[in-house]
Amino acid sequence: MNILGAIEKVPGGIMVIPLLMGATVNTFFPGLLEIGGFTQALFKEGALPVIGAFLFCMGAQIPIRATGPIAEKGFAILIGKLIAGVLVALIAAFLMPSGTLLALSPLAIVAAMTNSNSGMYVALTEQFGNKTDTGAVSVISLNDGPFLTLLVLGAAGLASIPLLTFIGVVAPVLLGFILGNLDENLRRFLAPGQRILIPFFAFPLGAGIDFKTLIEAGLPGVLLGLLTLVVSGGGAMLLLALVHRVRRRPHYRRNIISGACESSTAGAAVATPAVVAAADPAYRAIEATATAQVAGSTVTTAILTPVLALLVYRWQMKRGIDPQQEFEDEPDTSTAPATEPLTRS
Numbered sequence: 001m002n003i004l005g006a007i008e009k010v011p012g013g014i015m016v017i018p019l020l021m022g023a024t025v026n027t028f029f030p031g032l033l034e035i036g037g038f039t040q041a042l043f044k045e046g047a048l049p050v051i052g053a054f055l056f057c058m059g060a061q062i063p064i065r066a067t068g069p070i071a072e073k074g075f076a077i078l079i080g081k082l083i084a085g086v087l088v089a090l091i092a093a094f095l096m097p098s099g100t101l102l103a104l105s106p107l108a109i110v111a112a113m114t115n116s117n118s119g120m121y122v123a124l125t126e127q128f129g130n131k132t133d134t135g136a137v138s139v140i141s142l143n144d145g146p147f148l149t150l151l152v153l154g155a156a157g158l159a160s161i162p163l164l165t166f167i168g169v170v171a172p173v174l175l176g177f178i179l180g181n182l183d184e185n186l187r188r189f190l191a192p193g194q195r196i197l198i199p200f201f202a203f204p205l206g207a208g209i210d211f212k213t214l215i216e217a218g219l220p221g222v223l224l225g226l227l228t229l230v231v232s233g234g235g236a237m238l239l240l241a242l243v244h245r246v247r248r249r250p251h252y253r254r255n256i257i258s259g260a261c262e263s264s265t266a267g268a269a270v271a272t273p274a275v276v277a278a279a280d281p282a283y284r285a286i287e288a289t290a291t292a293q294v295a296g297s298t299v300t301t302a303i304l305t306p307v308l309a310l311l312v313y314r315w316q317m318k319r320g321i322d323p324q325q326e327f328e329d330e331p332d333t334s335t336a337p338a339t340e341p342l343t344r345s
Helices: 003-008 013-028 038-045 047-060 064-095 107-114 116-126 133-134 137-143 147-153 163-182 184-190 196-207 214-247 257-261 267-279 281-318 323-328
Strands: none
Touching: 003 013, 013 116, 013 137, 013 196, 013 281, 038 133, 038 147, 038 267, 047 133, 047 137, 047 163, 047 184, 047 196, 064 107, 064 133, 064 137, 064 214, 064 257, 107 147, 107 281, 116 137, 116 257, 133 137, 133 257, 133 323, 137 147, 137 163, 137 257, 147 267, 163 257, 196 323, 214 257, 214 281, 267 281, 267 323
16 A cells, blocks of 8 residues: 555645544544543644654754745745735724624734644645745744734733743754754754654644534635635745845746745634633634634645645746755855755655
8 A cells, every 4th residue: 555655645745634634533533532641642732742853853954054045034934924914904903894804803814814834834845845945934933823913913012922932933943953063964863854753743733623613613714714825825925026036036046935835824823812812801702703713714724725835836847946946056155064955755
């Protein structure tokens, strides 16, 4: 049986298939994995530590010469996605008579459109992009959780990103980066972890998703997912393309695949309305509705973001824009030996 081959035929399949399997188990057999021991620790609650290990292995593969492009891409994508989400929320709040857009509240819009699934991002960029695309997650991960939502909504004066949260996001990548550049043998030793660990954090992420929430959210939840995919993903790609043009890069280096891979809503974003309502009681009346809508966006983008990434990748390749060629063309200003480019699965 060629199970792995079948999985790899699905765009982002190494991430999406285990995630959907976890969601299926959680939807139809919600208590199946809650039996304690290694089973519950790995398959139900193990996403965060495994993602941490993945980020460590990924950081070890980033040569010093790639740090500039990583920061540039990361902030371009982060800001592009944020601006798109904020603009849609402002339109709903101030231009729509009901204060909502297609039954979507500004709370649900900001929570879904400014957040992203970092696990899916790294899985897709590992398949369709290069080291700088994948490494940009160290910047993009700043939108994980409710912090940007609180910042945008200005909830009860608590709109700030704690320093420890920032350190907690970047520390595994930074430690891996340091060790990988100090020892080429460690870099090679940790390289397989980038791919092997993906299914092990994808399944427990899926185990936090219930397909029933998509039904509860109804059409507005699906629409929110489409807005996230098209508008916030489009905003990330647009700002990234503008950066390439300002930098006057050659045509073949104008790679925007990372923007397409950022067009999702994270499963963790489902908890954001509750956090915001706890900070500002004014949102309690719409907390349940916003939660269901954000969950609908999470499921919708989990299915469609890999498709968008594949379409953008194929479009780029037809225009002669190869993500691997972009990475190989970066000037090497370090004495550290360059590693082989990531192979596409």
